[in-house]
Amino acid sequence: MNTSVAFQGEHGAYSEQAVFAHFGPTASTVPCRSIRDVFESVQEGRVQYGIVPAENSLEGTVNQTYDLLLSSPLKINGEIKQRIVHCLLAIPGTKLENLRMIYSHPQALAQCATFLRSLKAEAIPAYDTAGSAKMIQEKKISDAAAIASERAGELYGLIVLKKNIEDNPENYTRFFVIGHTDSPPTGSDKTSIVFGAAHTPGSLYKALEEFASRGINMTKLESRPVRTTPWEYDFFIDLDGHRTDSACQEAFEAVKNKTTFIKILGSYPRAK
């Protein structure tokens, strides 16, 4: 049986590309309306895995994914780094100079801001990149284009008016694979954790000390507001190493006594 994997968006979404990159071209992909739906699909056993965006090299962290990781029993099982190439897609016969509206997800619109300013068209935010492409085809809108992946263009019978329209070519998205368990050690692993810093001076520093003093490298540190208490923060940290490494286990034990809580989100092989 093919591996079943849920992703957010319509077929042709960048998230779906990440599924094929990680699980191979025979994976069975299941579109979901929201990131929350991806988590629920995995948790309720309708799919084996989910793929959720964690951060974009230009836009930063995807807040909703981190909020869901905090409350979900699911584990991070893998990471995928995917180059994002935006294309301007339209129904065949459409000309660049006749465009009046450009539909896409607000992040995609923002990433193509310089190119969009060169057009006379209005940028219109939508829920999804591939969904915008699908909508233009279904409604046969001849003076509009969508910003989405080349594959979305193929799937929905649209032509590529222009490729690589992003302002900055250093545009990568990092995705997490989520599942019921995390991954066994491979020798080149990362571990994601979250903890709540006590509201006392130096508390974050004292927690980080437990990693630094054991030579454990942090590859990412992100603060997120605690939803029940304004202006308090949880800290999401990515570390080099596997949670079963003795240095990691010692550090987690020590951090427990210096924080309000600690949760291990999962260990997984480092993406190339």
Add this chain to the structure above:
Amino acid sequence: MNTSVAFQGEHGAYSEQAVFAHFGPTASTVPCRSIRDVFESVQEGRVQYGIVPAENSLEGTVNQTYDLLLSSPLKINGEIKQRIVHCLLAIPGTKLENLRMIYSHPQALAQCATFLRSLKAEAIPAYDTAGSAKMIQEKKISDAAAIASERAGELYGLIVLKKNIEDNPENYTRFFVIGHTDSPPTGSDKTSIVFGAAHTPGSLYKALEEFASRGINMTKLESRPVRTTPWEYDFFIDLDGHRTDSACQEAFEAVKNKTTFIKILGSYPRAK
């Protein structure tokens, strides 16, 4: 002459409420299309100050503001904390059960997700909360509503169908006042800085050590991806104290030698 202050959005935006809260009801408010436009209006001298959103207690950091602070010569001059109360607004005569579309900024839609699920209407993302209210009035759409402030309703002649529709009442936005200079010491100040951590194990920890060892409390720490180098991060930090305090000055000097760069974004009186 009244103080002139630029803000993002249409008249009636939450940002405009923050202007009046900080500068008083006689401030002259200048609407801007984007956060970037607010920065430019101040820099080019068209207004004395700007107000930009820094973080929301539910959604987290406003990435664009931090990216602009990194590159702008302007300074943070003040902070404002504002409670956000969302209202469902419609043209007089509209009934809750007849609504087919709800327009608002994606963040406002997300913050009212539970309430929205109780309606049968479709949530439609727009650039602005107050702008959605204005649009409904201008186009006289009788089966739609906007999520915006009560004041936006008054300004555009809409009725409040329901107030306090946000999922979580702990919904505050923190705004920065930006200007050509920061503020003199008052005895109860904060300072915002940004630095680039060297890409070596423990480098962030070693930089933070300079604050912790001098008893300087960090109130916020946020990582942002470096736009030119994927998977490298700049760290934005808020500290207790004024940049002219001797402890702060010593710490900044020491941090300089442990980071790729440091920039002082400004010192300002702590908001109540």
